[in-house]
Amino acid sequence: MNRRRQVRRRAFGFRRVRRLTVLATTVAAGATAAVFGAIAGHGSSTKKVATKPVVVKRATVKKATVKKKTAQHAVKRTLTVQTTTSTPTTSSAAPAATSGGS
Amino acid sequence: MTGWYLMRATGIVSLVLFTLVTVLGIATAARLGPRRGPRFVTLGLHRSMSLLAVVFIGIHVTTAILDPYAHVSALAAIVPFTARWRPLAVGLGTVSLDLVAALIVTSLLRRHLSLRVWRGVHLLAYVSWPVAVWHTIGAGSDWSSGWARAIVTGCVASVLLAALYRLPRPGRLPKHLAAQVRP
Numbered sequence: 563m564n565r566r567r568q569v570r571r572r573a574f575g576f577r578r579v580r581r582l583t584v585l586a587t588t589v590a591a592g593a594t595a596a597v598f599g600a601i602a603g604h605g606s607s608t609k610k611v612a613t614k615p616v617v618v619k620r621a622t623v624k625k626a627t628v629k630k631k632t633a634q635h636a637v638k639r640t641l642t643v644q645t646t647t648s649t650p651t652t653s654s655a656a657p658a659a660t661s662g663g664s
Numbered sequence: 665m666t667g668w669y670l671m672r673a674t675g676i677v678s679l680v681l682f683t684l685v686t687v688l689g690i691a692t693a694a695r696l697g698p699r700r701g702p703r704f705v706t707l708g709l710h711r712s713m714s715l716l717a718v719v720f721i722g723i724h725v726t727t728a729i730l731d732p733y734a735h736v737s738a739l740a741a742i743v744p745f746t747a748r749w750r751p752l753a754v755g756l757g758t759v760s761l762d763l764v765a766a767l768i769v770t771s772l773l774r775r776h777l778s779l780r781v782w783r784g785v786h787l788l789a790y791v792s793w794p795v796a797v798w799h800t801i802g803a804g805s806d807w808s809s810g811w812a813r814a815i816v817t818g819c820v821a822s823v824l825l826a827a828l829y830r831l832p833r834p835g836r837l838p839k840h841l842a843a844q845v846r847p
């Protein structure tokens with residue numbers, strides 16, 4: 563009886579070692595894939611694509627720019643053209659669309 | 665860049681596995697076992713985890729040699745401090761690898777060696793593991809990120825706790841000797 567219990571206990575131990583080994587192997591492979599993905603994802607998001615500054619000309623209409631003239635009280639709409647300089651840092655950064663309108 | 669990313673990922677996982685192997689080794693030496701089940705489970709896990717860690721370290725070293733971005737020659741992977749890029753940090757990894765190789769070879773030839781020789785070489789694991797941690801901190805590209813620091817800190821804390829448990833305390837005998845002393 564005691565011998566039978568000993569054999570059963572040993573078999574239980576071997577099974578536990580095998581199961582834990584399989585579990586650890588799976589976890590290690592999954593962890594490698596996760597770290598790989600994290601590194602690759604982080605690397606691509608901070609990757610600089612453009613090094614030269616891109617000059618974007620943008621025309622905007624300033625509305626409701628009301629100027630009172632001394633005598634006539636005329637309403638004047640002014641058109642201004644602004645020139646801005648921006649440097650995209652990420653790969654997803656696209657140059658700003660030129661909005662027309664005069 | 666696949667090789668470069670794989671090298672970094674397997675490096676971190678190898679350190680975690682190496683830590684697990686070290687903790688299991690300390691638990692085996694301290695004659696610790698699971699609450700339910702026989703004590704040889706700890707030793708069996710220590711052996712199988714060692715094999716798994718060796719596989720991951722092998723992938724880490726192979727990708728480091730094959731990847732052109734890493735600039736690690738085959739000679740630098742065997743002979744310490746011969747790498748061109750960060751020779752100290754990469755060399756520490758080589759030292760750790762050589763010590764692990766010595767541990768594996770002596771464990772495989774344990775039947776042909778005396779217990780004193782095997783034990784003396786096996787104690788080198790206490791040198792190999794901190795050297796591997798130093799290599800991770802010195803050569804690891806992800807050391808600046810928070811998750812890598814958390815992993816390394818967790819590894820150091822777990823081995824320190826296990827080693828503190830293993831240290832002999834005054835007035836306390838080891839379990840196997842205490843069982844013999846008791847009437």
